[in-house]
Amino acid sequence: MNKSPKKYDIVIIGGGPAGLSAGIYAARARLSSLLIERGAVGGQIINAEWVENYPGFNESISGIDLTEAMHQQATKFGLETLVAEVTGIDIKGRQKVVRTSQGDFTAKAIIIAGGSERQKLGVPGEAEFTGKGVSYCATCDGPFFRGRAVAVVGGGNAAITEALELTRFASRITVIHRRDELRAAKILQEKAFAEKKIEFLWDSVLEEIVGDAFVNRVRVSNVKTKKKTVLDVSGVFMAVGFKPNTGYLKDIVKLDDIGTIITNEKMETGVPGIFAAGDIRSNSIRQVIAAAGDGAVAAIGAEKYITG
Amino acid sequence: MSKPVEIEEAKFNEAVLQAETPVLVDFWAPWCGPCRMVAPVVEELAEEYEGRFSFVKVNVDGNPKIASQYGIMSIPTLIVFKAGQPVDTIIGFRPKDELKKSLEAAL
Numbered sequence: 001m002n003k004s005p006k007k008y009d010i011v012i013i014g015g016g017p018a019g020l021s022a023g024i025y026a027a028r029a030r031l032s033s034l035l036i037e038r039g040a041v042g043g044q045i046i047n048a049e050w051v052e053n054y055p056g057f058n059e060s061i062s063g064i065d066l067t068e069a070m071h072q073q074a075t076k077f078g079l080e081t082l083v084a085e086v087t088g089i090d091i092k093g094r095q096k097v098v099r100t101s102q103g104d105f106t107a108k109a110i111i112i113a114g115g116s117e118r119q120k121l122g123v124p125g126e127a128e129f130t131g132k133g134v135s136y137c138a139t140c141d142g143p144f145f146r147g148r149a150v151a152v153v154g155g156g157n158a159a160i161t162e163a164l165e166l167t168r169f170a171s172r173i174t175v176i177h178r179r180d181e182l183r184a185a186k187i188l189q190e191k192a193f194a195e196k197k198i199e200f201l202w203d204s205v206l207e208e209i210v211g212d213a214f215v216n217r218v219r220v221s222n223v224k225t226k227k228k229t230v231l232d233v234s235g236v237f238m239a240v241g242f243k244p245n246t247g248y249l250k251d252i253v254k255l256d257d258i259g260t261i262i263t264n265e266k267m268e269t270g271v272p273g274i275f276a277a278g279d280i281r282s283n284s285i286r287q288v289i290a291a292a293g294d295g296a297v298a299a300i301g302a303e304k305y306i307t308g
Numbered sequence: 309m310s311k312p313v314e315i316e317e318a319k320f321n322e323a324v325l326q327a328e329t330p331v332l333v334d335f336w337a338p339w340c341g342p343c344r345m346v347a348p349v350v351e352e353l354a355e356e357y358e359g360r361f362s363f364v365k366v367n368v369d370g371n372p373k374i375a376s377q378y379g380i381m382s383i384p385t386l387i388v389f390k391a392g393q394p395v396d397t398i399i400g401f402r403p404k405d406e407l408k409k410s411l412e413a414a415l
Contacts, residue, residue: 039345039401046341064341083348085403101405131382131399140340143369144381214381235381 005097005104008034010302012111013086013098014245016043017288018278019113020070021295022302026111027077029303034107035074036100038085042067043115044242044279045288049139049165054288066288086114089252089274096273109302112249112261112269112276113295116242116286121153125209126238133215134236138162142169145235151176151218153206154239157286160184160192162237167197174231176201176220201231209236244280256282267298273305310354312363317371323364325392330414331362332407335378335385337369343384345401350386353407361411390414 010026012019015037026033035041045051048063057066075081084102089110091097098105118136120126126134135141138152142165150170152163155177161184163173175192180202182189192198201220207228208219217232244260253269253276254262260283261276263269269276277294279286284294312334315323324331334350336343354363368375368383378387378394388396388410396410 038349038403039342040348042341042344046344048341049339064344083352083404085405101403131385131397132379133381135382136400137340137342137382140337140342140384141382143337143339213379 005106007106008032009306010109011098011105011107014113014115015041016115018291018295020074021292022111022299023074023079025296025299027079034080036082036084041071047137047139088248108306109273111298113278114245115279116244119241119243121240123206129209129215136238138165138237142166145170147171148234150235151233152237155182157184159239160188162239163198167195173198176204176206178205266301275301310358312350312354312365314365317374320374324389327362329362331364331389333387334365335368335380335383337383340383342401346384349404388414
């Protein structure tokens with residue numbers, strides 16, 4: 001690895017909509033800008049087959065196409081992209097060093113837009129059967145469950161979107177939700193309630209995933225009646241929330257009790273020159289449009305910080 | 309510059325099972341977002357391990373027999389083959405360092 005780290009004005013960590021939007025604004029401000037992403041750009045929204053709520057796309061667009069367009073736009077203005085895993089941040093006065101699997105980079109300002117990943121539920125059988133019936137991406141794995149019965153665990157936007165996507169493949173979809181109502185957007189609820197293939201197990205929690213080589217059933221418990229039931233399914237799609245990618249940030253910025261980064265309305269973390277944007281932020285509404293907005297605010301803030 | 313090679317089912321025997329070096333097979337599909345996350349990491353590994361390891365991609369959409377033969381129910385799935393046998397299976401996105409450990413173990 002190089003001994004003298006490469007210098008940038010702004011280093012952006014994470015290549016989802018927040019990071020890409022920040023990249024567009026930073027590059028257009030003619031600041032030397034590096035975006036570090038551990039895989040391909042796009043973030044969580046690449047799991048969405050269709051994005052129907054991002055303004056300007058009346059015909060809806062896939063999450064992959066939307067974020068690829070954002071990346072091309074940012075690259076056109078001069079944003080550099082590096083595939084690497086960020087392992088830490090060191091702060092030496094105004095200079096900051098971002099440590100990665102591909103070496104160190106110094107930055108005058110850092111925008112943390114590392115997003116989140118699917119939360120594991122932590123029930124018996126979940127780890128064992130991951131890839132053998134347990135899935136965290138209906139868009140990816142739905143086609144493997146043609147004509148089979150599956151369960152979806154969760155009641156938010158991700159869970160109901162996945163249940164709806166699965167209607168194209170599965171014979172029956174049972175949504176297992178711990179409350180007696182959904183948190184998903186009303187339009188998604190309406191679609192799900194109208195769909196004959198989707199049924200709901202309310203007030204219910206998944207207790208165990210059972211199978212041989214592959215999943216063949218799940219044990220479910222009703223939280224109110226305590227009644228236990230067994231459901232024959234070949235697939236279990238987990239959509240029980242998200243975990244922020246802030247493991248390496250504990251001692252650097254202030255996190256809330258679920259590990260997301262606390263910021264003010266300027267996306268400032270409280271550490272001068274370090275901003276956060278998108279789903280990684282405390283109380284984020286977890287929408288592409290909000291993440292893109294956060295990214296713009298953070299980049300403009302970073303520009304002001306750098307140019308003083 | 310070594311790149312992962314996209315193959316069809318008919319070539320699997322030759323390209324994977326009878327390969328002289330260990331092989332990493334990346335099972336993917338165009339509709340799968342996380343598969344796109346994995347692709348650049350696999351490409352980097354293909355360069356780093358040139359000559360010591362082969363890298364093959366199988367699109368499960370056009371090659372369902374191979375996918376079902378290896379019990380694939382989730383993509384991306386990466387399987388490391390050594391002397392025609394699967395020796396390690398990695399499901400979903402994993403950081404490059406973790407993938408390297410799987411490769412090193414098969415060398």
